[in-house]
Amino acid sequence: MSNINYLQQMEPVLKNYGVKPHFIERFGKIFRIYSDKGIFALKKISPKHGTDFIRHIQYLYQKGYNRIVPVYPTVDGRYAVLHNQELYYLMPWLPNEEKENRNERNQQLFRELARLHTLSLHEVTIDPKEKEEHYSTISSLWEKETEFIEGYVEACEGKQYMSPTELLFCLYYNNIRLALAYSKNKLKEWFEQTKEETKARAVVVHGKISSEHFLYDDRGYGYFTNLEDSREGAAIHDILPFLSRLLNTFPKHCDDCIDWLYVYLKYFPLKDDEILLLLSYFAHPGPVLRVVEEYYKSKERNERKFVQRLQKQFWLLKNSEYVVTRIEEIERQKKQAAAAAAAQSNEGAQS
Known part of the structure; x- marks a missing residue:
């Protein structure tokens, strides 16, 4: 036009x-x-x-x-x-000129996201029965996913000649199964820890956090834009999609992603149960499962495209696995340090 x-x-x-x-x-x-x-x-x-x-x-x-x-x-x-x-x-119209490298830009984005969540933080009432229903629904869905991949891997291995996609799925199967089991365990830990609680923390969720929606003025200050999908929800609903998009690439250990997350946590610490939920959803192999399910249901199969898609989503799974493992390690070290400091403080009080 x-x-x-x-x-x-x-x-x-x-x-x-x-x-x-x-x-x-x-x-x-x-x-x-x-x-x-x-x-x-x-x-x-x-x-x-x-x-x-x-x-x-x-x-x-x-x-x-x-x-x-x-x-x-x-x-x-x-x-x-x-x-x-x-x-x-x-x-x-903001000039949005590159005055910082990508790492510094995303650090500022996560600081501002933490401020947005901090200032909009409030408590909401949760019905324990609704929470239990939600947990049961998700657990049941993930159990069906486990049953599906177990049945499908047996069917594939029972064939004399597997297709390229089936062979790749069988090679990836163990990693997918372990990721599903980890997600289910973390979700169970979250539920056991919070099932009696009637309050939860909520924030204004931006809804489409990305570096493209964080613009700079001529003074170098960053501003969020594109809040059309903003809503009330848990803070992890902003964090998870952003990190998943960054990790949806070739295999890599994204230590920058972990640094950015802990910049956010420095200004807006998540509670233990929120970390459990973050780890559960982050580790869940949903994208790779969707490719496998689509292939299974497909009547006309383009093997080359399915192999490419399956490989790409498996890379995302492995990239996410690295970040999840590092978060687990960091959180464990923090708890050990806190316990040691508490023990030292008690010894000092008794002497």
Whole structure:
């Protein structure tokens, strides 16, 4: 679409802000607006996200959190404009220049995420029966997954000639089974530890944490953007997807990921039960299981594509396994150090 068409399309929207556009560029769902009042970012979103999105931003502002790319109100005080069945909101255009390397950038992102969670932290009431139902549902699902891979590996090994995908699954089977068992054990530990509790911690979850949604102004300060999927939930709902995306690559030991996580934990420490839940969901081999299940149900199978997909998701499993193992090790060392310090303190008090 030409700039003239963009101008015609966006002028009715921008009129609500008293902004007259001179030139417009499009980047996906975002329009960069050059206008008589400066450069703006106009974003198009689905109307179903609008109400909660604005409510969460206003809530965070009220709590004193201001590291969100500002959403400008219209002339009559609205924070979004409905036009042609699409919702639009206006923000400043941040330069987002690279003034730091990737490691420093993600450290700042995790510090800001910890601040966002700290300022929005509140307790919610949990019905123990609902918690038990949730635990039973997840446990049952993971038990069925275990039964599926056990049955499928037997079926594959019983064949005279296995397909390339089946052979690869059999090679990966033991790792997948161990990951499933670990996830189930950690979930059980979490439930046993919290089943009598009627309160849980909740925060405003950003919903789409990534380095692409953490932008810098001309002073080098970082701001979160793209909060359309923000909601109330557990803090790990922001951490897990971010780390999983980073680990969804070739085999690697991502020590940076562990460093970034502990930058976050320095400013927003997770409770023991929250760590258990983090480890349980992080270790779960869901992505690799979905490929195996899809292959099993498929009537037309492209072996090359399935082998590539299975291998890629197995790399994610192994990359996650390394991070989970390191978290376990660090948390164990912290508890040992705390126990030693407590014992030394008791000895000092008795002498």
